[in-house]
Amino acid sequence: MRFILLILTMGFLTSCTTFPTEKVMKVHQGMSSKEILAMFGTPKNVSQAVCGSDTGKPWTCTTWQYGDYGYGDRASFTFSGERDSLILNNFSFDRD
Numbered sequence: 001m002r003f004i005l006l007i008l009t010m011g012f013l014t015s016c017t018t019f020p021t022e023k024v025m026k027v028h029q030g031m032s033s034k035e036i037l038a039m040f041g042t043p044k045n046v047s048q049a050v051c052g053s054d055t056g057k058p059w060t061c062t063t064w065q066y067g068d069y070g071y072g073d074r075a076s077f078t079f080s081g082e083r084d085s086l087i088l089n090n091f092s093f094d095r096d
Helices: 002-015 033-038
Strands: 045-051 059-067 074-080 085-095
Touching: 002 074, 033 059, 033 074
Parallel strands: none
Antiparallel strands: 045 059, 059 074, 074 085
16 A cells, blocks of 8 residues: 555656646747746746857857756756846756
8 A cells, every 4th residue: 555655646746847848838939038937937047158159249148047957857048138128049948
């Protein structure tokens, strides 16, 4: 009986995700940062870098990270634009 309960508990925990398929399928390039905030909440980490230096037209990009890198579900969203008008440029979801 304990074994069955353990299996059911593990199944429940692995089916819970911060990034449900319904939300993931709605994400697309060109979304605003406000839309990402509404879907996934406040990011765990935020960083800025220079992107596109190979193109001759570099720009400042802002990356938001969700989840714990190293284990569990995680996501990364990279935006271009100014602070109040960030536009999604690139994204990735990783599920463990």
